[in-house]
Amino acid sequence: MKSPGKTQTKKVQESKASGSDGNDHGRIVSLATGDECLDTTQLNQLEQSFREWAEDSRRSDVRLSRQRILLIFLLIRYTGAKLSEVLALNPFEDIDWIRHTVVFRGSALDPREVQISQALSSEIRDTLGNPPFQQESGTALNLDPGFVRRKFYERAQACGFHKQLGGPETIRKARAVELMRSNMPLPAVQMILGHSTPSLTSAYVSFSKEEIQLVAKRFMEKESLRKTSARNSFYAKIQSITRGDIQTRVDLTTIDGHPLTTVITNDSLERLGLRQGRLITAEVKAPWVILQGGENDPASSAENRFKGILTKITRGKINTECVVRISDATEICAIISSAGDLLLQLHEGDGVWVLFNCFSVVLHVD
Known part of the structure; x- marks a missing residue:
């Protein structure tokens, strides 16, 4: 494992679990020179190490302490927050269990709200439901930052990584790269991390001249394919969305002007993020x-x-x-x-x- 101080650019490898199709420009995002962090596969390996470690004790007080560290790791891992922001959280007030969001109140005038998955929200709520956490109320995550860093370093080394790669700041950076590699828009990543300007976020990654040319080539090829629809495939614009109790009707117009209608589940509507005016691809077998x-x-x-x-x-x-x-x-x-x-x-x-x-x-x- 190379140390974070190496100056060569490290190409971020796409995780096998990401489900990308191989033509996604996010696959060739490179870390900025001198910066190295864990990729998605390594982050998942580190997470599994934390989970096993948190349960690997017969003493209830030790398990409680380790569960705190696990919660802190999960919040940094999936929100990209700073360690200080997570330690300052009152999880009973700052996490919305219905909307599945975490509010970081670093600025009283402009708190930052970050979305988390329903599964993570439920896991945190269940953990905090244990009596020892209930008794501590708003101080459940209020641990010494030096102690937290040491435990993060230990877990990284247990996975065979350089300890600095497991540091809270590096995990925060890894989350930013992971989101950008998944094609989340830069302004959205900036908002999640709480950066004041896009340049702070974009500094995490860089593109070589060859990579920029490859991105442009793939984009142009995809654009061309859209304009000349593949067999049984239509590139279309959403004209209207009619939502029902269980399913939603979506009316489209193809690039050739043909009307097209589909019915999908309400879950699919939310998962795909569909809205009127959006361009999408429709396919029929x-x-x-x-x-x-x-x-x-x-x-x-x-x-x-x-x-x-x-x-x-x-x-x-x-x-x-x-x-x-x-x-x-x-x-x-x-x-x-x-x-x-x-x-x-x-x-x-x-x-x-x-x-x-x-x-x-x-x-x-x-």
């Missing part, structure tokens, strides 16, 4: 597409219907693949049974209708 001949608009309950020209037919023993061009930039592939192919008597060059219902459309957010 080939087996979900229905073909119908004729010139007139077919009588069907399918919300999505497009008139096109059958440009290619590939027949097999069981299935037939049909490609329909609905505009110069968009093709839709349908896979139908060979029996259905015989029934429709399809030929290349025929005009056909492409149909699929609103539940067949999957939305993707860049």
Whole structure:
């Protein structure tokens, strides 16, 4: 393990757990020269070390002390807060268990609110529900900062890392890099960390000339793909969102001007962060597409219907693949049974209708 004092730039490796698609410019974010910190995999390893250590004692007073350290680590790990800010928290007043937010009151005039996950919020609440924490009320996290740093260093060394990589300040920096690598906008990371200017946040990372060229190339390629929709994929703008008790209807307009409707769960609406006017990608799987001949608009309950020209037919023993061009930039592939192919008597060059219902459309957010 290289020490933090090394001056060479260290390329941040994408965590296997991040789920990125390989074309994400966040994957090539590099740490600023002279700065090194843990990546996501290493942070998770350190977190697991803290958790095992917190439970590895038969004495209740020792477990209580270690649980305090674990809570402090988790708050720094997932909020990017300073050690002093976490130690000053009154968790019973400064954590909103309903909205899952933590309020840091470093400035009485401008407190900073940071979102945490529901799972972390519940874990902290359950831990603080233990009687020893209840008795201490607002001082549950009020520990000596030197003692906390020593325990952080010990856990880092137990994982085989240089102790400085486990320091509270370095973990805060690692969180910032992790968020930017996940494509969180710089102003949002700045707000979470409480930096006064974006330059303080952006100083954590740097790009070489080659990396900037690679970012630009990937961005332009992705932009080009959006303008020339891939098969069964539409780049579209959200026109309206109608929320129900369980599901939400989303009406879109593709770049070719075609209307498109999908129904998703309310959870998906929140998770994807959808809003009117946002550009997203909609996709429909080939087996979900229905073909119908004729010139007139077919009588069907399918919300999505497009008139096109059958440009290619590939027949097999069981299935037939049909490609329909609905505009110069968009093709839709349908896979139908060979029996259905015989029934429709399809030929290349025929005009056909492409149909699929609103539940067949999957939305993707860049």
